[in-house]
Amino acid sequence: MGALFFPRSQPAWRSTLPAQIRPPAVMALPPTVTSSATATLSRQFFPAAHNAYFNVPSMPLGGVFTISRTQPDAAPPGFAAVPGTTITNGTGAPNARGAMQVSFIHDGASFELGVPSAQLGVLVRVDGEFVALTGPAVATTTYQRYDFGSRKVRRIDLIGANWWLASVGVGPTDAIYPATVRGPRVICLGDSFTALGSDQWQNWFADAMGWDDVWSSGIGGTGYVNNQSGTKKTFRARLQSDVVAYKPDIVIIMGSVNDWSQPAAQVASEAAALVAELRASLPGCLVIGAHACSGGVETMNSAALDVMDATRSGFTAAGGIWLNPVQLPFGFNGPTAATLLSGAHAAGRPGNSGVPTAVAAGQGILVDAVVGGSANIRVGATVEIGSGATRERVHLTSFTQASPKALYGFDGALRYAHASGEPVVEVGPSYMTGRGKAGTPTGWGTADLFVSSDGTHPTPEGQRALGMLLAQLVRSHIAGLR
Numbered sequence: 001m002g003a004l005f006f007p008r009s010q011p012a013w014r015s016t017l018p019a020q021i022r023p024p025a026v027m028a029l030p031p032t033v034t035s036s037a038t039a040t041l042s043r044q045f046f047p048a049a050h051n052a053y054f055n056v057p058s059m060p061l062g063g064v065f066t067i068s069r070t071q072p073d074a075a076p077p078g079f080a081a082v083p084g085t086t087i088t089n090g091t092g093a094p095n096a097r098g099a100m101q102v103s104f105i106h107d108g109a110s111f112e113l114g115v116p117s118a119q120l121g122v123l124v125r126v127d128g129e130f131v132a133l134t135g136p137a138v139a140t141t142t143y144q145r146y147d148f149g150s151r152k153v154r155r156i157d158l159i160g161a162n163w164w165l166a167s168v169g170v171g172p173t174d175a176i177y178p179a180t181v182r183g184p185r186v187i188c189l190g191d192s193f194t195a196l197g198s199d200q201w202q203n204w205f206a207d208a209m210g211w212d213d214v215w216s217s218g219i220g221g222t223g224y225v226n227n228q229s230g231t232k233k234t235f236r237a238r239l240q241s242d243v244v245a246y247k248p249d250i251v252i253i254m255g256s257v258n259d260w261s262q263p264a265a266q267v268a269s270e271a272a273a274l275v276a277e278l279r280a281s282l283p284g285c286l287v288i289g290a291h292a293c294s295g296g297v298e299t300m301n302s303a304a305l306d307v308m309d310a311t312r313s314g315f316t317a318a319g320g321i322w323l324n325p326v327q328l329p330f331g332f333n334g335p336t337a338a339t340l341l342s343g344a345h346a347a348g349r350p351g352n353s354g355v356p357t358a359v360a361a362g363q364g365i366l367v368d369a370v371v372g373g374s375a376n377i378r379v380g381a382t383v384e385i386g387s388g389a390t391r392e393r394v395h396l397t398s399f400t401q402a403s404p405k406a407l408y409g410f411d412g413a414l415r416y417a418h419a420s421g422e423p424v425v426e427v428g429p430s431y432m433t434g435r436g437k438a439g440t441p442t443g444w445g446t447a448d449l450f451v452s453s454d455g456t457h458p459t460p461e462g463q464r465a466l467g468m469l470l471a472q473l474v475r476s477h478i479a480g481l482r
Contacts, residue, residue: 011249011284013184013211017479021208021472024464025129031110031146033131039143041112041169045176065168066178068212069159070100101212102158102165103181108174111156112145114167121198122160125207134460135160135198143169155179159203161196161216183211184249189235189242192457193292194218194254199460204467205252209475217242223259224270224311236274244281251278251285252470253320255311256292257456260303264310271314279319286478289315290470291326294456295437296447297382297393297430298412305384305391323473325466327382327428336426337377339367341385342405347417351410356397356444359409364398367424369406376406381426382433383408390416395433397444411435411444431469432462 045064115122121135124146136144148154157179158165170176188194188202195218197203206214217238221228224235235253243251253274259267271289278287291308293300300308312322343366350363365385369376377383379399385392398409412435434445437455441448450462458466 011184013249014478016183016210017475018208018210021468021475023468024133024204024207026133027126027129027131030131031126031148033136034145034147035136035142036145037142039112039114039167039169040145041110042172043174044114044167044169046167064104064176064178066103066181068101068103068181069206069215100160103179103212104156104168105153105177105179106156106170106174107151107153107176108171109149109151110145110147110171111174111176112143112169113158113165114143114169115165122158123198123203125157125159127154128210133199133464145169157212160198161200181212183209183213185246186211186214186250186252187243187246187248188214188216188218188252188254189239190218190254190292191222191256191258192218192220193256193466195220199463201254201458201463201467201470204464205471205474206467208468208471215246215248218254221258223262224255224267224274225262226258234270236270236277239274239277240281243278247282248285250288250474251282252288252290252474253315254290254292257294257304259311260307262307264303264306267307268310268314268317271311271320272318273314275315275318275320287320288474288477289320289322289324290473291324292458292466293326293430293432295451296411296432296434296445297326297395298410298433298435298445299447300393301415302389302391305393321477323470323477324428325431325469325473327430328473329428337381338423338425339369339377339406341418341420341422341424342366342368343420345414345418347414349414351394351412351414352398356409356411359398359400359407361402361407364400364407364409365394365414365424366402366405366407369404377408377424377426379408380429382429384423384425384427385414386416386418386422390418392416393427393430395430395445411442431465 123135124131131146168176194200194202194216196216200216202214202216206212219232222232222234227234227237255271275287278285289311291311308326312324316322345365352359352363377396379396382393382395385394392415394410396408396410400407432446432450434442434447436442436445436448437451437453438448438459439453446465450458450465452459
């Protein structure tokens with residue numbers, strides 16, 4: 001697979017791998033949260049100096065807060081797409097142009113966040129558990145107080161994007177001091193799927209791994225080749241400024257639907273060039289590639305499948321690691337199986353009678369039950385039908401014996417016409433199945449829940465699923481490195 005191994009001296013952060021990947025935890029007994037226009041706790045700690053262009057006092061500078069997912073900077077940057085630059089506003093409160101995590105250890109019963117105006121979705125995590133999976137929206141300057149009811153030493157992580165933090169208030173006898181930054185530096189390079197936001201997949205990936213310093217560099221409409229007709233930068237065009245300059249230990253490149261209309265060979269060439277440049281610039285960096293889709297695997301046409309395969313080909317040829325949630329490794333579901341279509345199948349042939357678990361003659365795909373000793377394909381598998389310009393994939397949902405043939409049902413209808421004898425081959429399963437989306441569900445498949453009403457981007461649930469699955473893939477790969 002073009003595996004990239006660590007040198008003999010293993011990086012220290014490998015010891016931070018979680019024992020297993022778990023979903024984000026929400027506190028069973030969350031603190032009481034109240035808001036007020038003025039501070040209610042007497043001691044105030046400020047994350048920035050009183051000069052608007054002083055560095056954020058992170059751990060190396062002796063402050064009480066630890067800043068991760070961003071790079072403290074002395075002045076506003078010239079390039080807004082840089083993922084980790086930190087600027088300050090006129091009152092000296094830090095404003096992250098990228099994602100930012102502020103962490104501290106609090107010994108007390110209550111703390112209070114001073115938040116300037118118009119803050120959206122900052123997540124509060126206490127000892128690894130979220131107060132809620134969505135952050136509060138703040139319309140005006142406010143103080144948000146968190147009361148736990150009893151004194152305790154707690155680690156507090158504040159996670160958001162494009163947000164300000166003016167102060168943290170505590171009680172008169174409380175203690176507050178920096179928390180450690182756990183895990184390696186990871187930069188996630190991609191398109192709008194990887195854009196900034198506290199509910200994006202990168203946040204849930206970081207939480208599942210137990211890592212703090214996970215940066216975002218996502219620009220909508222871009223790809224390996226797609227540059228929005230010259231108005232934006234491709235992945236490789238911003239590699240040095242967004243990634244190499246910040247010396248990450250791991251880079252995750254999430255290519256996506258923006259390249260599906262591009263020539264597959266050109267995408268493969270660009271993917272290879274990007275990986276080669278990244279490995280040359282950062283020889284010790286682990287380079288991981290992934291892919292996202294805008295709907296269930298059934299919605300991908302042959303051109304989209306060609307681009308996804310080409311990306312993998314270019315990526316691995318240059319020595320990158322390919323960990324694709326749209327086509328998971330077979331280790332997730334066992335060995336493959338293959339067969340042939342029995343009879344011609346017209347385009348538009350329904351996959352079922354309207355009920356995904358029911359299939360009858362004239363529906364689904366009729367196949368030879370056994371070819372060359374291979375086992376029958378299983379219900380629940382994802383299969384690729386045909387080849388070349390008419391290949392497509394469906395997720396099998398039902399089975400009926402039509403001795404000596406087998407009839408399999410699926411959601412939706414065939415995209416292309418297929419001749420008798422065309423191959424039907426089981427491929428790695430996708431985390432995304434079905435043809436629905438939020439607001440217009442079909443009643444079957446994860447797309448109903450994971451695809452937003454715009455038909456392209458993930459919902460919050462889809463972002464969490466993608467982040468957790470990537471964490472599982474990355475953890476498994478790193479644990480297996482020698």
